[in-house]
Amino acid sequence: MGRVAVVTGGTRGIGAAIAKALKQEGYQVVASYAGNDEAANKFKAETGIAVRKWDVGNYDACASNLKAIEAELGPVDVLVNNAGITKDGMFHKMTSDQWYQVINTNLNSLFNMCRPLIEGMRERGFGRIINISSINGQKGQMGQVNYSASKAGDIGFTKALAQENAKKGITVNAICPGYIATEMVMAVPKDVLEKSVIPHIPVGRLGQPEEVARCVVFLASDHSGFITGSVLTANGGQYMV
Numbered sequence: 596m597g598r599v600a601v602v603t604g605g606t607r608g609i610g611a612a613i614a615k616a617l618k619q620e621g622y623q624v625v626a627s628y629a630g631n632d633e634a635a636n637k638f639k640a641e642t643g644i645a646v647r648k649w650d651v652g653n654y655d656a657c658a659s660n661l662k663a664i665e666a667e668l669g670p671v672d673v674l675v676n677n678a679g680i681t682k683d684g685m686f687h688k689m690t691s692d693q694w695y696q697v698i699n700t701n702l703n704s705l706f707n708m709c710r711p712l713i714e715g716m717r718e719r720g721f722g723r724i725i726n727i728s729s730i731n732g733q734k735g736q737m738g739q740v741n742y743s744a745s746k747a748g749d750i751g752f753t754k755a756l757a758q759e760n761a762k763k764g765i766t767v768n769a770i771c772p773g774y775i776a777t778e779m780v781m782a783v784p785k786d787v788l789e790k791s792v793i794p795h796i797p798v799g800r801l802g803q804p805e806e807v808a809r810c811v812v813f814l815a816s817d818h819s820g821f822i823t824g825s826v827l828t829a830n831g832g833q834y835m836v
Contacts (some may be wrong), residue, residue: 604678610806701745757824773830797832
């Protein structure tokens with residue numbers, strides 16, 4: 596059987612594309628989700644990919660579910676931290692709930708998911724951790740102080756964890772997607788996309804979830820062993836670092 600891969604937020608949008616792409620490459624994939632049972636069951640039925648429901652912002656839930664996955668399928672060698680939420684608002688009007696919910700789901704979840712797995716990866720001498728950050732973690736975004744802070748934190752987490760584990764055969768990298776044609780982005784009014792978003796993307800279009808998924812497949816593979824602590828931008832040239 597192939598290596599075991601866990602994708603958080605893996606039943607919709609970019610996460611679903613990642614989970615499907617990894618399965619096509621021969622991985623045993625488990626996709627986590629937080630609340631949409633209907634979407635998760637539909638995804639499972641269509642793809643045959645196992646799904647599990649838990650809150651990635653809860654350490655005990657992460658630890659117990661990862662333990663169950665490893666007992667059933669074997670050690671987790673590939674972890675894709677994709678789960679994320681937005682609770683947008685101008686900072687001078689932002690509530691503490693808006694702040695802490697986003698930080699907990701988007702940033703604290705990286706600790707919650709990585710900590711139960713990292714010792715096993717170190718013992719086995721192999722691991723691939725891929726954190727899905729965002730263009731807005733690189734450049735900031737008005738109305739998203741909480742989201743931008745969480746996604747910038749993902750990048751710092753990636754670089755530090757990569758340094759600590761490089762000699763143990765573990766790579767840790769981040770991907771920063773730009774505007775991708777997911778359900779969330781496509782909910783933006785068409786005229787806003789055409790007038791205010793797409794004109795700022797040099798390639799002249801939104802990205803596709805599958806384009807991000809192909810980045811993940813490469814970073815999860817044996818071919819990427821010399822790449823760690825890196826930030827791969829997949830944004831159509833909208834923000835160049």
